[in-house]
Amino acid sequence: MHIFYVPNVHTSPMCARCVRVPDVRKMCKKGGINLKTLITQLQEIIEKAFKESEYEEEYGKVINSNRPDLCEFQCDGALSAAKKYKKAPYIIAEEVVEKCKNNKIFEKIEVIKPGFININVSKEFLTNYCNEIVEEEKFGCKMEQEKTVVIDYGGPNIAKPLHVGHLRPAIIGESIKRIHKFFENKVIGDVHLGDWGLQMGLVIEELKYRHPEWVYFDENFNGEYPKEELFTVKDLEEIYPCASNKTKVAEDATEEEKEKANEFKENARKNTGYLQEKKKGYYELWQKIVEISVKDLKENYKKLDVDFDLWLGESDSQKYVKPMVEKMQNLGIIYESDGAMVVDVQEPTDTTEINPCMVLKSGGVSCYQTTDLATIMQRQIDFKPNEIIYVVDKRQELHFIQVFRCARKSEIVDKDVKLTFLGFGTMNGADGKPFKTRNGGVMRLEYLIDEINNKVYEKMSQTKEIEETEKKEISKIVGLAALKYADLSNQISKDYIFDTDKFTAFEGKTGPYILYTLVRIKSILKKFFENNSIKENKILPPEEDIEKQLLLKIAKYNQTLEESYIENSPSKICTYLYELADIFNSYYQKVKILQGDNKRLNSNIVLLTLMKKIFENGIDLLGFKAPEKM
Ligand code: ARG
Helix, strand or coil, X not given: CCCCCCCCECCCCCCHHHHXXXXXXXXXXXXXXXXXXXXXXXXXXXXXXXXXXXXXXXHHCCEECCCCCCCCEEECHHHHHHHHHCCCHHHXXXXXXXXXXXXXXXXEEEEECCCEEEEEECHHHHHHHHHHHHHCCCCCCCCCCCCEEEEECCCCECCCCCEHHHHHHHHHHHHHHHHHHHCCCEEEEECCEECCCHHHHHHHHHHHHHCCCCHHHCCCCCCCCCCCCCCCHHHHHHHHHHHHHHCCCCCCCCHHHHHHHHHHHHHHHHHHHHHHCCCCCHHHHHHHHHHHHHHHHHHHHHHCCCCCCECCEHHHHHHHHHHHHHHHHHHCCEEEECCEEEECCCCCCCCCCCCCEEEECXXXXXXXXXXXXXXXXXXXXXXXXXXXXXXXEXXXXXXXXHHHHHHHHCCCCCCCCEEEEEEECCEECCCCCECEXXXXXXXXXXXXXXXXXXXXXXXXXXXXXXXXXXXXXHHHHHHHHHHHHHHHCCCCCCCEECCHHHHCCCCCCCHHHHHHHHHHHHHHHHHHHHHCCCCCCXXXXXXXXXXXHHHHHHHCHHHHHHHHHHCCCHHHHHHHHHHHHHHHHHHHHHCCCCCCCHHHHHHXXXXXXXXXXXXXXXXXXXXXXXXXXX
């Protein structure tokens, strides 16, 4: 029924709604219908009322109620309009409300002193709206013109194990990627391996020290390089810190020790240069290291249910370095400074000093900025993206300010390409410092995952109905949800404290609680569908207050998704799912879902099916799955 409002529809002759309301057809770029969010629909009415009362319509902004005990939505516009029109806010609000009184969309619309407009929507309107959502594949979310978006996340470094520092970019990037895909963007997720820096030179130097006889180091070698694995990933994990330690000198070191450290470092630097020139032997050895590392990384990301469309690294941008520098030279923006090649990026509006961006280190060696710049050029050429999003530690913000400015100045990226830095905060230990192992080392990601999974398993040990092996499997699924939800429920830029107990709790704002609720819904549905089927895909108007609350929450899912997409904010989905779960669990206590007359029962099942769809979609966008039972 379309009697209370005008939906924003497209012109598909196949669409039942277009056929029903041919006079209100509206163009829609994609196949789906743009069901306006509930709040937008309310706002349009209030705006119109402001306008008809001869006030600017901007004052008609509608928001969720600050006092859910008093109303569902509110508009505070009369208060600001009062200043402009030099009139009592109450009078303005009264005029506006008068214009809306007869609209059946409202169950209640009233003025509260000094001039707030409090709004409740009618049950019929709300029910109709939810029934529209039932019919929608994507909950009525608005799809814009397709964009091409490159997302740079992960950023692990070759020859170093994945550690907890790599957890956040993986989890956040994966979710952002899924959200953009949901909104029908063409998304390219790139792992952007750290494979071209000094750490590679260090590892090579240490290998050379241990195995001077290897053919890789023999300048005169002309044969085929070994195919078999000469070292494992475990070796590499030991080799890198060992090499890195060799460059460090204690305060009380002797001259001889200092000299040794310097020499090692200098050699590593030379190796890095050789590698970047693709010097024979060095390049082949490096390929071996990358191959072994990547294999291990892939396994680890798989455990996190995180994947990438591209496995490119810093090294892949090397061939763009020369043309890029030439471009900068032609524009006359690059110059030499202390042997390095730099570009000024200070802007007149800066309040602090921004150092020039180093495009090449002395000796023409590539550094972190070089590879990031050349990669932008590469992405521009390969994908012509509309946006590149970087999910990187927020402590690297300055680096990206320099790189983005330099990229624009040197015109290696089209003007209208949006470059977005999504800096994330640190995951800290209970002491408020970056998370470490018990003995102070860097925590390997695998151990952290095990810790969470074991905790979930422990909590499930009371559940007698599930057999042991299955319990183990379930605790992996739930553990991953606990970890991801805990991470994503924080604002991306905020630091947070890793707390196994809190993350794995089955109650409260946690992944397990969300899953628990979904599993409950699934089991009710399963019970119903064993002997029954749905007669009509329709939800009936709510009878209980809690039912109305549930419908209201459901009606806001599309808005939540649109906001989380526009703001790149998975935490909005986390909060939404938690609130929905909470309302559902109260509803579950109050309403006998599987009882009641046939029509009511049918309606309850349609409602639960929609909720299942919302939960499944929500957790999928966050990057995890639900078990069948728990
Ligand atoms: N490998 C880097 C690190 O471990 C992160 C890479 C982030 N991405 C980028 N395009 N710079 O700090």
